Amino acid sequence: MAFASLFLFSCERDNEHDVAEPMAVNQDDNLIGYDPTTCNLVQSFGEGTLPRTADVIEEDGAVMIVKAQKRGNNGKYLQETQALLLDAHDPATDLVNRMDANMLAMSGLLTVGDGSGKQANRKGGRLILDFSPVSTVTMKTMVFTDIAAEDKGSKVELYSRNGQLIESKEIPTGEKNSTVIVSFNNIPGVAKAIVTFGDERSTVGSGAVARLQLCVEGQGRYDDARYQDVHTLWLEYTGQQPANVTVKSKQDGQRGRGNVIFEAKGMKPGTMFKIAATEATALGEALQIETQRREKQLIPVNADPTASLKKQYGNFRVVEARCTDYPLKLEE
Known part of the structure; x- marks a missing residue:
């Protein structure tokens, strides 16, 4: 009886381990790096099998046109193409480690493709996210993966609908396949975001966008009165x-x-x-x-x-x- 009990306990432990799945995406404080004032969370980058190419992404009320450009040997950017979406949980993607993918509930990774339709470009490039289908957005945070030492100089730039550069931030580097969360502290009027992988003077650079937290113009909760000083x-x-x-x-x-x-x-x-x-x-x-x-x-x-x-x-x-x-x- 003691042997049988030990055997059954062992089976139960194995079954618990077998059913463990990646954390489900949810819009609450359990999602690491989640801002509770977020109106629109973009993390799966739409529906469909992965990998796949995309030029329009729609999720949770946010709509954007996406384009990708490789960087040539002369530093100039090549013709615009569709962006590439890869599976964060597929080891062949090679853009994020399994722990970060699970802990941050990642699904799709938006990146510049190498042309094969299955791998990220490693020779420098940029993503262009155009929010004009919803007018403008208030940008809260963006999550990036695989901005390693060789990708130093990677940056994200936010533009108004008049083409003005509102904000430019260098993306911090980390270990290969690690994740970084970049906060923009509620920048409104963003019509376009350009994410550059690698220094623009370099022919090296890769990475991906794993999450966008924003508020589409006209959405979200508003305060009716100034009970506190405007800050x-x-x-x-x-x-x-x-x-x-x-x-x-x-x-x-x-x-x-x-x-x-x-x-x-x-x-x-x-x-x-x-x-x-x-x-x-x-x-x-x-x-x-x-x-x-x-x-x-x-x-x-x-x-x-x-x-x-x-x-x-x-x-x-x-x-x-x-x-x-x-x-x-x-x-x-």
């Missing part, structure tokens, strides 16, 4: 001519010039810029925006639940304002 403000200059722009922090009743917290010379129409409070910089009761043409606009940023921020102040459009983790609703 982050994204603005767009909508004037017709380039302008010298100065932003000052003003206190209630202050008669002085105010503290200058942002300056830009020759700002082009369509330019987006960010104003954010820090430990060293307070936004005060209001922001005063001035141009060399004697234009002055006052934007209240203090806590005031009885008043809404407007979408437009003269030649400056409020793209997004936040006093909590969520954007404020703006008055037409």
Whole structure:
């Protein structure tokens, strides 16, 4: 009887081990690196068998056009092709280790193909993610794999619909087939993202995108009132001519010039810029925006639940304002 019990216990342990499966994708805090304010999670990159090529990806309410380009020996990029989606759990993919694939609940890996339709390109290239089908998005985080030492100089760039470079971040390197999570801290108005694998002066570079966390324009939860001070403000200059722009922090009743917290010379129409409070910089009761043409606009940023921020102040459009983790609703 003792032998039989030991045998049965051993079988039960084996069966438990056999049924272990990769972590299921779920939109909650159990997903490592997940931002709970995410509106649209792109992690399987659509439906279909892997590997496969793709030029349009639709998942969880997000839609994007994707293109891939290899980098030639002269540093110039070759003709655009479809991007390649590989299976994160297939050892032949060789872009992520099994532990990371399971722990981060990966499914598809978006990369630049080598032309075979089954392997990633290793000689440098880039992915172009075009969000124009949904207008723009607020970018939260991106997850990358296989950005090793030889891929140093890999980067991701975010562009507005006017073609302005809003943000550029170098992707940190790690061990081969390891994973890195890059946070963008809620950058709104992103119309296009370009991911470059390897230094652009090099003929070496590979990697993949494993996850996108974002909010499609018009989606997500909004705060109805300013119960707290505004801590982050994204603005767009909508004037017709380039302008010298100065932003000052003003206190209630202050008669002085105010503290200058942002300056830009020759700002082009369509330019987006960010104003954010820090430990060293307070936004005060209001922001005063001035141009060399004697234009002055006052934007209240203090806590005031009885008043809404407007979408437009003269030649400056409020793209997004936040006093909590969520954007404020703006008055037409």
